[in-house]
Amino acid sequence: MKSFEEKTLSTEQIFTGKVVSLQVDEVELPNGKTSKREIIKHPGAVAVIALTGDNKIIMVEQYRKALEKNIVEIPAGKLEKGEKPEICAARELEEETGYACSSMEWLMSFYTSPGFADELIHLYIAKGLYKKENPASADEDEFVSLMEITVEEALELMEKQSIHDAKTVLAIQYLQLQEAMVGK
Amino acid sequence: MKSFEEKTLSTEQIFTGKVVSLQVDEVELPNGKTSKREIIKHPGAVAVIALTGDNKIIMVEQYRKALEKNIVEIPAGKLEKGEKPEICAARELEEETGYACSSMEWLMSFYTSPGFADELIHLYIAKGLYKKENPASADEDEFVSLMEITVEEALELMEKQSIHDAKTVLAIQYLQLQEAMVGK
Secondary structure: OOOOOOEEEEEEEEEEOOOOEEEEEEEEOOOOOEEEEEEEEOOOEEEEEEEOOOOOEEEEEEEEOOOOEEEEEOOEEEOOOOOOHHHHHHHHHHHHHOEEEEEEEEEEEEEOOOOOEOOEEEEEEEEEEEEOOOOOOOOOOOOEEEEEEOHHHHHHHHHOOOOOEHHHHHHHHHHHHHHHHHHO | OOOOOOEEEEEEEEEEOOOOEEEEEEEEOOOOOEEEEEEEEOOOEEEEEEEOOOOOEEEEEEEEOOOOEEEEEOOEEEOOOOOOHHHHHHHHHHHHHOEEEEEEEEEEEEEOOOOOEOOEEEEEEEEEEEEOOOOOOOOOOOOEEEEEEOHHHHHHHHHOOOOOEHHHHHHHHHHHHHHHHHHO
């Protein structure tokens, strides 16, 4: 693997927020020239494919201020400081859906926007769901509504571009591939 | 669809860069309380599944400063001001791989990080590739190396987490589903 490493010459910290921070790095390129890189630092997140007993996927509809609209996503949320992804996955599932699960399996981790951000999402699949009696509630600034839909319904929503969130598309494709492999 | 719209009370512009800008919005929540939202604005991007005559996928390996490492992705790049996605897709394909194509088909568009960014990626599939004699060259601060791999090789790289970029995983699963459907 050829390396095109960019040496950091200086870092300017622009903003440190609750969710993201922003820095601008001056870098030395492989050809010796310099350039600037705008970089968003994010704590990382989890996303959960939560399957009910009748094989429906639990979806969360919520308003996303960055998009100025409601969108439909699988349950997800960012890691708290020092929190292990599998702990975060169970916490977010409970907070957003009210469910706990008997099995939480890691599937893969992926970067969402490597061109400008270091956000890494850890994707899990939760099975054996059961309603918690007194579930932990969501963050106080989080308002969500829930849907339980089949893979076929999810595909229809994808085709209409009503589901158009990368991690959610990726999750639906994963389930569709599982079905295709069982069908073989 | 229930709306949990958050009314913007004020916007503080923190940073305006070459790639991203950052603002903090103060919002009124559905329950009447207020909160702050950190929002990254991005011009949007394209990504291209480029298939060679022998059904290999063209992958681009490049250093991503945000991650401080090299990663393997499908060809992609951000929209220039006023640029149409299909024009951008052809341009990025040529700049990053040296190929033009006889067919460029839109597959879907998806948000990469709706929790904090408005980046929307338009995914295309390019077929009928041919080498351009004098291809437009990449941005002067962009250094990439190319690989041509089969879907099976891509899946192996995914399993080893050597491919771990959301749009690239999504593209590979798309191709795998196409194969599964043909196989039925």
